[in-house]
Amino acid sequence: MATQQTRSLARFMMAPSVVLLFIWMIVPLVFTIYFSLLQYNPLNPIRDGFVWFANYKLFYSNPAFFAAILNTLTIVVSVLVITVVGGILLAMLLDQPIWGQGIVRILVISPFFVMPPVAALVWKNMIMHPQYGVFADIARFFGAEPIDWFGQHPLTAIILIVAWQWLPFATLILLTSLQSLDGEQKEAAEMDGAGFLSRFIYLTLPHMSRAITVVILIQTIFLLSVYAEILVTTNGGPGYASTNLPFLVYQKALLEFKIGQASAGGVIAVILANIVAFFAMRAVGKNLDK
Amino acid sequence: MARAVTTQHKTIATAAAWVVALLIFFPILYTIITSFKSEQEAIQGFNLIPSGTFESYSEVQQQSGYFKFFFNSVLLSVGSTVLALIVAIPAAWSMAFSPTKRTKDILMWMLSTKMMPAVAVLFPIYLIFRDSGLLDSRIGLTVMLMLINLPIVVWMLYTYFREIPGEILEAARMDGASLWNEIIYVLTPMAVPGIASTMLLNIILAWNEAFWTIRLTTTNAAPLTAFISSFSSPQGLFWAKLSAASTLAIAPILIMGWFSQKQLVRGLTFGAVK
Numbered sequence A: 001m002a003t004q005q006t007r008s009l010a011r012f013m014m015a016p017s018v019v020l021l022f023i024w025m026i027v028p029l030v031f032t033i034y035f036s037l038l039q040y041n042p043l044n045p046i047r048d049g050f051v052w053f054a055n056y057k058l059f060y061s062n063p064a065f066f067a068a069i070l071n072t073l074t075i076v077v078s079v080l081v082i083t084v085v086g087g088i089l090l091a092m093l094l095d096q097p098i099w100g101q102g103i104v105r106i107l108v109i110s111p112f113f114v115m116p117p118v119a120a121l122v123w124k125n126m127i128m129h130p131q132y133g134v135f136a137d138i139a140r141f142f143g144a145e146p147i148d149w150f151g152q153h154p155l156t157a158i159i160l161i162v163a164w165q166w167l168p169f170a171t172l173i174l175l176t177s178l179q180s181l182d183g184e185q186k187e188a189a190e191m192d193g194a195g196f197l198s199r200f201i202y203l204t205l206p207h208m209s210r211a212i213t214v215v216i217l218i219q220t221i222f223l224l225s226v227y228a229e230i231l232v233t234t235n236g237g238p239g240y241a242s243t244n245l246p247f248l249v250y251q252k253a254l255l256e257f258k259i260g261q262a263s264a265g266g267v268i269a270v271i272l273a274n275i276v277a278f279f280a281m282r283a284v285g286k287n288l289d290k
Numbered sequence B: 001m002a003r004a005v006t007t008q009h010k011t012i013a014t015a016a017a018w019v020v021a022l023l024i025f026f027p028i029l030y031t032i033i034t035s036f037k038s039e040q041e042a043i044q045g046f047n048l049i050p051s052g053t054f055e056s057y058s059e060v061q062q063q064s065g066y067f068k069f070f071f072n073s074v075l076l077s078v079g080s081t082v083l084a085l086i087v088a089i090p091a092a093w094s095m096a097f098s099p100t101k102r103t104k105d106i107l108m109w110m111l112s113t114k115m116m117p118a119v120a121v122l123f124p125i126y127l128i129f130r131d132s133g134l135l136d137s138r139i140g141l142t143v144m145l146m147l148i149n150l151p152i153v154v155w156m157l158y159t160y161f162r163e164i165p166g167e168i169l170e171a172a173r174m175d176g177a178s179l180w181n182e183i184i185y186v187l188t189p190m191a192v193p194g195i196a197s198t199m200l201l202n203i204i205l206a207w208n209e210a211f212w213t214i215r216l217t218t219t220n221a222a223p224l225t226a227f228i229s230s231f232s233s234p235q236g237l238f239w240a241k242l243s244a245a246s247t248l249a250i251a252p253i254l255i256m257g258w259f260s261q262k263q264l265v266r267g268l269t270f271g272a273v274k
Helices: A004-035 A054-061 A063-094 A101-113 A116-127 A134-141 A154-179 A183-191 A196-223 A228-233 A245-255 A259-289 B007-035 B055-064 B066-097 B103-115 B118-131 B138-161 B166-174 B179-208 B224-232 B239-259 B261-268
Strands: none
Touching (some): A004 A259, A004 B066, A063 A245, A101 B239, A116 B007, A116 B224, A154 B007, A154 B261, A228 B224, A245 B118, B055 B066, B055 B239, B066 B103, B166 B179, B179 B261, B239 B261
């Protein structure tokens, strides 16, 4: 059906989006890859020059880089575990007939709409503050010593905050998927004498598998680049205890002006993201064929 | 469901759900409560009943000019969304109605740009912005946010447009509708709900974007994300004020978000979960 004319019209209609995205992502990325092979410091240009892969070698020799990659992965995996397990449980709870379901849903989804700096500051000052926070109040109520979250367990604190932001997302998507589960199937399984656990393992979980995959993939994309939560709470510290890769790149590039190193970090971040993206695209691509 | 639900079962489920929901919502609730306390009250330990003062709200505005940041947030999120729609609607339209062999690849490629971490392009973008005088400018940041969300906008529109049956257009044409009439009476009514949902979700995403909005602004173009981040510097404990500022920053988007739950699932999963 597509004539030559409609095809060129289609191309014309697509061009702005394609060109813009190309300029915005690919061109700067090429620059970053180029910078990553340089020693490049605007504050100290004397030693600037081509150094090939020296910046990448820092990932073996400089503890900050290694710590940053490890922290990045720790954040991603921990938050995924908390949100997926918690999300499944919560979705199953909300799928029950309950009074005031609409309001409960609204309450549960709300943290997702809170901008990251607000979420981080509220948790930092009002919930986790070692002296005035609600956690400290609770600890004192039980006669325990309040925990200095950001001083002693900075990464755990950040993981908790980020998990709080993403649990609603996981819950909402898993609940949507759960609600499309055929009621008759559930009934049939029940009549056949399947217990709660076997119904969950053989019916509910397989039905949700696609939604779980999507939740994992989409969250991973965002979790790989957690930034504002670190900036307003620990600022990466103490030391490098809560510095992830995006935060390290930001520090190297805009605070220390070690552009070569920062760019190498950026390229590593791209590689990490691409490994994830590879799987993500396949999952989403399958849906397109339907 | 034909299964009879016992009242006991429902009571237990309701109680459990409400407890969990309130726990999850608690940090937001406590922020709202604290915003109506005086600074003195705010640090006097756990207390759910504020004295109900509006002191903090007026101070936030007086000391830091809250509404300038609020205005920037509105401008940036709405502006970037509208821009993205203008660019994306033709693209999504042509991909949905006259797909070619390469349509799928193009869509995939667009999505892949979204998966590229922002830090990877931080410095080149920073340089470009600095050298063209776009740092801390509303125009620069609007374009930036537009580009960040463009892949999602194209994708969302595409999944909505794809559901418009092509036969309906042919039928209208057969009935002698002119191209103009076709657009006004047939296409627009069917496309508007999808465009509206896309718009809603993208305003939310742009409003909450907290990497470029913080890094590329200082004062002039700074939206609420940058404003709130400035509270992180230790200048004493002003929690009532922080709460008031936070409440103001999240309230509009929270309310919009409540109305967009369904579209959120669809939009953020690229149509994979409906």
